[in-house]
Amino acid sequence: xxxxxxxxxxxxxxxxxxxxxxxxxxxxxxxxxxxxxxxxxxxxxxxxxxxxxxxxxxxxxxxxxxxxxxxxxxxxxxxxxxxxxxxxxxxxxxxxxxxxxxxxxxxxxxxxxxxxxxxxxxxxxxxxxxxxxxxxxxxxxxxxxxxxxxxxxxxxxxxxxxxxxxxxxxxxxxxxxxxxxxxxxxxxxxxxxxxxxxxxxxxxxxxxxxxxxxxxxxxxxxxxxxxxxxxxxxxxxxxxxxxxxxxxxxxxxxxxxxxxxxxxxxxxxxxxxxxxxxxxxxxxxxxxxxxxxxxxxxxxxxxxxxxxxxxxxxxxxxxxxxxxxxxxxxxxxxxxxxxxxxxxxxxxxxxxxxx
Amino acid sequence: xxxxxxxxxxxxxxxxxxxxxxxxxxxxxxxxxxxxxxxxxxxxxxxxxxxxxxxxxxxxxxxxxxxxxxxxxxxxxxxxxxxxxxxxxxxxxxxxxxxxxxxxxxxxxxxxxxxxxxxxxxxxxxxxxxxxxxxxxxxxxxxxxxxxxxxxxxxxxxxxxxxxxxxxxxxxxxxxxxxxxxxxxxxxxxxxxxxxxxxxxxxxxxxxxxxxxxxxxxxxxxxxxxxxxxxxxxxxxxxxxxxxxxxxxxxxxxxxxxxxxxxxxxxxxxxxxxxxxxxxxxxxxxxxxxxxxxxxxxxxxxxxxxxxxxxxxxxxxxxxxxxxxxxxxxxxxxxxxxxxxxxxxxxxxxxxxxxxxxxxxxxxxxxxxxxxxxxxxxxxxxxxxxxxxxxxxxxxxxxxxxxxxxxxxxxxxxxxxxxxxxxxxxxxxxxxxxxxxxxxxxxxxxxxxxxxxxxxxxxxxxxxxxxxxxxxxxxxxxxxxxxxxxxxxxxxxxxxxxxxxxxxxxxxxxxxxxxxxxxxxxxxxxxxxxxxxxxxxxxxxxxxxxxxxxxxxxxxxxxxxxxxxxxxxxxxxxxxxxxxxxxxxxxxxxxxxxxxxxxxxxxxxxxxxxxx
Numbered sequence: 001x002x003x004x005x006x007x008x009x010x011x012x013x014x015x016x017x018x019x020x021x022x023x024x025x026x027x028x029x030x031x032x033x034x035x036x037x038x039x040x041x042x043x044x045x046x047x048x049x050x051x052x053x054x055x056x057x058x059x060x061x062x063x064x065x066x067x068x069x070x071x072x073x074x075x076x077x078x079x080x081x082x083x084x085x086x087x088x089x090x091x092x093x094x095x096x097x098x099x100x101x102x103x104x105x106x107x108x109x110x111x112x113x114x115x116x117x118x119x120x121x122x123x124x125x126x127x128x129x130x131x132x133x134x135x136x137x138x139x140x141x142x143x144x145x146x147x148x149x150x151x152x153x154x155x156x157x158x159x160x161x162x163x164x165x166x167x168x169x170x171x172x173x174x175x176x177x178x179x180x181x182x183x184x185x186x187x188x189x190x191x192x193x194x195x196x197x198x199x200x201x202x203x204x205x206x207x208x209x210x211x212x213x214x215x216x217x218x219x220x221x222x223x224x225x226x227x228x229x230x231x232x233x234x235x236x237x238x239x240x241x242x243x244x245x246x247x248x249x250x251x252x253x254x255x256x257x258x259x260x261x262x263x264x265x266x267x268x269x270x271x272x273x274x275x276x277x278x279x280x281x282x283x284x285x286x287x288x289x290x291x292x293x294x295x296x297x298x299x300x301x302x303x304x305x306x307x308x309x310x311x312x313x314x315x316x317x318x319x320x321x322x323x324x325x326x327x328x329x330x331x332x333x334x335x336x337x338x339x340x341x342x343x344x345x346x347x348x349x350x351x352x353x354x355x
Numbered sequence: 356x357x358x359x360x361x362x363x364x365x366x367x368x369x370x371x372x373x374x375x376x377x378x379x380x381x382x383x384x385x386x387x388x389x390x391x392x393x394x395x396x397x398x399x400x401x402x403x404x405x406x407x408x409x410x411x412x413x414x415x416x417x418x419x420x421x422x423x424x425x426x427x428x429x430x431x432x433x434x435x436x437x438x439x440x441x442x443x444x445x446x447x448x449x450x451x452x453x454x455x456x457x458x459x460x461x462x463x464x465x466x467x468x469x470x471x472x473x474x475x476x477x478x479x480x481x482x483x484x485x486x487x488x489x490x491x492x493x494x495x496x497x498x499x500x501x502x503x504x505x506x507x508x509x510x511x512x513x514x515x516x517x518x519x520x521x522x523x524x525x526x527x528x529x530x531x532x533x534x535x536x537x538x539x540x541x542x543x544x545x546x547x548x549x550x551x552x553x554x555x556x557x558x559x560x561x562x563x564x565x566x567x568x569x570x571x572x573x574x575x576x577x578x579x580x581x582x583x584x585x586x587x588x589x590x591x592x593x594x595x596x597x598x599x600x601x602x603x604x605x606x607x608x609x610x611x612x613x614x615x616x617x618x619x620x621x622x623x624x625x626x627x628x629x630x631x632x633x634x635x636x637x638x639x640x641x642x643x644x645x646x647x648x649x650x651x652x653x654x655x656x657x658x659x660x661x662x663x664x665x666x667x668x669x670x671x672x673x674x675x676x677x678x679x680x681x682x683x684x685x686x687x688x689x690x691x692x693x694x695x696x697x698x699x700x701x702x703x704x705x706x707x708x709x710x711x712x713x714x715x716x717x718x719x720x721x722x723x724x725x726x727x728x729x730x731x732x733x734x735x736x737x738x739x740x741x742x743x744x745x746x747x748x749x750x751x752x753x754x755x756x757x758x759x760x761x762x763x764x765x766x767x768x769x770x771x772x773x774x775x776x777x778x779x780x781x782x783x784x785x786x787x788x789x790x791x792x793x794x795x796x797x798x799x800x801x802x803x804x805x806x807x808x809x810x811x812x813x814x815x816x817x818x819x820x821x822x823x824x825x826x827x828x829x830x831x832x833x834x835x836x837x838x839x840x841x842x843x844x845x846x847x848x849x850x851x852x853x854x855x856x857x858x859x860x861x862x863x864x865x866x867x868x869x870x871x872x873x874x875x876x877x878x879x880x881x882x883x884x885x886x887x888x889x890x891x892x893x894x895x896x897x898x899x900x901x902x903x904x905x906x907x908x909x910x911x912x913x914x915x916x917x918x919x920x921x922x923x924x925x926x927x928x929x930x931x932x933x934x935x936x937x938x939x940x941x942x943x944x945x946x947x948x949x950x951x952x953x954x955x956x957x958x959x960x961x962x963x964x965x966x967x
Contacts, residue, residue: 163480
């Protein structure tokens, strides 16, 4: 199948509105009109508050042109969830985007894996995810194509405490879960979310984050999650839970090869969405595609992605068909444009770009 | 910038509201930019009115990202980046935002030790208080907002001391570029010197004062060095910080890099579920560096347990080795004691203690506190003897960057010996090198089954070789010379030692353009180079020489030893030779080497790349 290029960056909707609105005099600066929305930014609270009938324009900079001023505020989702009007939120998003198409929602709910005793924290994370799925369904009814809810798999950290050594020293101590316990907890906490995902038809795409404290951090942990779903998962797990193939994370940070994935059916058949950016040897931030790595390396992954969705059983979560160019906290518009163009060019050369 | 549509910019007021009050930020800015005279006096800098070269931006930070993960928080995952001149920047932790989120979510109270099995516990610590600590204990008044940053040395200091700083300007690329303010244009995709698509500064910088610098066009940018300040975990976090800094400085040769929180995890056994945010042992450090493809060694001019071995001139030897590592781009971790940095006024430190001289604030009373600092540069003017070893530049993750320590102080700043610890770290340096480099310069201490083993470093080997010159004529005469075997055993003092990497594949800059070799492995006379007139011929000759040795091998690390009449080339990837405690094995080693060298083909004395 051919792939669509979408865009994921830290724009608040207000900022997108600034570009996308026909009345603003600004031109949407990217060649794709498919966007994956990071849920949510500070400015979004202004847009989505119950009293806000229309999106307010973003604050203008001192310069001639408008400035996009998103401030990442992941907790915004909690406040919106309390409002409990996914239909109104979706309607406001739809109005804000003025011709753009939402293909996915992306978030980070670290509290999902909080210790059992901190029910308030993990229940809040669950509600937030459910709310997002409901917003996605509403958006789809307005003509958007929300095909995945992407989220980080969570941290293995289970708490911090103060300890003392036998010589009188005081030290902070981090409690960590074993990888197996972390995955088991993740699956349990996602269960009610997956039930809603089944209703809405929007699969959940778990993100692999490299590092010794993340739950889903390596090829081994991808396999463990797949095995858990297969052996102990519920029907909702099996039908809605998959992976986001973040090319930079998988290939350049976790050292996973396309051949590794092609050879692991249990992982390959659960790829439901994809991100693309470039990293070198650490997660300093997203780079323009091709900045650190040869284009040939991206080609192999994109070719793999063009095949993962083919002939997939309807009992499994489906692939979105989109590759989101990711540039979190980008310094300016140009680098994002450059990354979108580089990705499109690679796909075009492979004859895999869905125009 | 004027043509760019900036994203994620915020006002300085918004930035400072998210960061919260941070004394360290003021101190660092004051010490970088507040120099008011050439005696090092500083005028306080006000963060609110400081002329940052670009409005603050919300940007990613490898350190902040890991700390959010540590707290299990969704935010703050990103830092606020404050832009300084010439590409330098400070990534600031959003401490206020963290505090608000952590308090709301009760993160710090999540104590669950009781659920762990005995083998999963960390036997170093016990629960201290029945009541869990509050977030206020964690985020106290001394906490620093300064996360992973790239900083240039203070301009006046750089000029006065003629510094050589390990230049990591190439890290800008990993941070998505930065702003180049002098002509107001963006260098988001361009890093290093504007007129050089491949910056010369991270490429063979070691030869800059040994040989003439290549002619550069345009203004020369100052070096940039990574810096990170520890977080609110007390002095213990300094170890994680220096491990991060060393990895960042050697990123080109490391397999990966992660933030401070992840480093804590990497230094613990996977079986242990209680991770101690505290000082790391040398064993922890060795394990971490092995994991990221680098190597740290314990080296000393003379180990305390060797004090009676009659080793000559340990101070000069230590300085020479430290300079060699630093000028080769290799940082050095120095285990120390904060109390000594603050108060030491012993006979060896006739002037002011290190912190006092550097105008570092410290508490009126400070107990012995194990601490680590990292040497990142040295002065390049003045002889070692005249200037007591000159000055070395270090970053202190508990106070601030770009402090100076005198060469002669390095022998005496060691940490207190921990209870039940046998081995002292007085005068011990811990250079960090690429994983394949095994040959140390000083005496190297390593541990096998808790038994200390000593390895002969290059400087001692050469010094001993000089002492016993003339004892091996029988061996020299028996071998067949390639052309004319140089007088290898003629005593010649070491002038300088530097490390290079030769690469056949795609990294021509690693080949120092002014290397003067055209002969064969072993000592090369400068007279051999007569008639080699142009740089290109020198480069060609050197490449031919290396190809002869390695027959097309990929890349390789060497130590170069500069003596008045020769340049020696030593294989840096060979393990050093272990010494017994009493026996002087150097003559035997030399006889073995010469015997191996019999014949026209050089053969390593041990397998290359073997782990020591």
